[in-house]
Amino acid sequence: MNVAFVFPRISFLWTGTSSLVAGQRCVLRQPSSRSCTALSPPWSSSLESLPASESPRLYHIKFYSSSRVLGLIEELGIKDKVNTRVIDAAKLRLDPELTQRNPTKRLPYLELGDGLDGVIESGAIIQFLLEMYDTNHTLSFPPLTAGDSKDQVRKRAQFLQFLYFGPSTAYHTIMPIFFQTFGVPHDKRNQAEIQRLAGDWDRLVVGVLVKQLKESGGPYLMGPKFTAVDIAISFDLMTASFTGVPSLLADPLLAEYFKLISSREVFKNLYSP
């Protein structure tokens, strides 16, 4: 398994440990790197000059957690219904109109369209888009209704668990490891701290994923059906792969699962430089 195929020439400058909370405070140190092209659209074009969005519009920076949402949009085939606006970190933090509407300066941010305001939180946006556009439940399990079978109840509960699990738990477990490793030469890494954090990752993330893959029978989290929760967690596993700490994805079942979901065209387009 190729565990270091992303971010090969991109460096982030994280502004201290508070970055853990938002995970969004990075600025590009090497914007001239070829692999950063997608991160640097001309942001001189003011938002005000754009026509009012009738459709929902996602704000996205490559490799940010807005990737969870863009992955869903692409897998669901709704690029014609939900626009994506690729921006850069400077625009996210400094554009007057955008920061007024999204003062947290975090991504993802989804304008609801049709004159409505926008919302944050990747999991919430994924659920919103599923309710809007996945009406046949090709990538989801529907909300409960009277008369649902035991299996439908179980599937919905597990599906909800994993919609929350990425942004609430996996993200906050992998980012401390990312900060300890990204751009830090091997001989300068605090190996004891990395091992301690890797223990958290094993218990809080790997344990949950492997238990689910065993119980569902795989190959996907929810069983034979590829769903939005595979898209959501792929962001955290991608981040784990990029830390270069092999033990994070060493569990055989998890490694097989990551190989499967990272071989999808949408994944490769999202996370290749």
Place this chain on the structure above:
Amino acid sequence: MNVAFVFPRISFLWTGTSSLVAGQRCVLRQPSSRSCTALSPPWSSSLESLPASESPRLYHIKFYSSSRVLGLIEELGIKDKVNTRVIDAAKLRLDPELTQRNPTKRLPYLELGDGLDGVIESGAIIQFLLEMYDTNHTLSFPPLTAGDSKDQVRKRAQFLQFLYFGPSTAYHTIMPIFFQTFGVPHDKRNQAEIQRLAGDWDRLVVGVLVKQLKESGGPYLMGPKFTAVDIAISFDLMTASFTGVPSLLADPLLAEYFKLISSREVFKNLYSP
């Protein structure tokens, strides 16, 4: 506003910064304290000796984030439908049967009942219980369906945002401040670090809540209707109140909101010693 009416005699021993991730690794240092009674049921009674749960069953430790779920159960009036089992930290971490079923050793953990397995993630459990039992949507806004009005779409998107916002963002923003303050004498606190973290809280949490209260018209997050998102965020605001850092809840609109939700009987029962 009384900002320090909880945890008055309970001390936690956090096992290092990794506690940030799970927030659940505490052990009681003063189990004999009278205020700890609710945390220390006789856990010699093995889970195996309990009858198989036909109804869902919540595992809860007072002041843990399972409080979000218990608050919902009580506000929704479904204590007859969802059992709550109050445990202590030792049981959570050491009980062989419970740790086999819930190897993350985190709360909340909800057994689905009826022979089904259990799930973690407070937001997911809240959503699951809403779908199961709030079928008249007294505390929620329903999933989208064809023909929904613009206002229904907006409300659902905002409601989803705030279901995720507590566990994904507010929790991970307040806990670092909690660790810097809880049990640390005032003259030994790292005030510079606390101020830095308080700045994150202002931007990432207060800003979002106040914007929503203004736009919805209040007095609750979703407007005139008290809902599950008020219950969910009350846990994070309660934690903020207990840090004893007055600026965290100083915004007038936020202070008024916290006073309102913390005056509810369910809140007082949940968070009073």
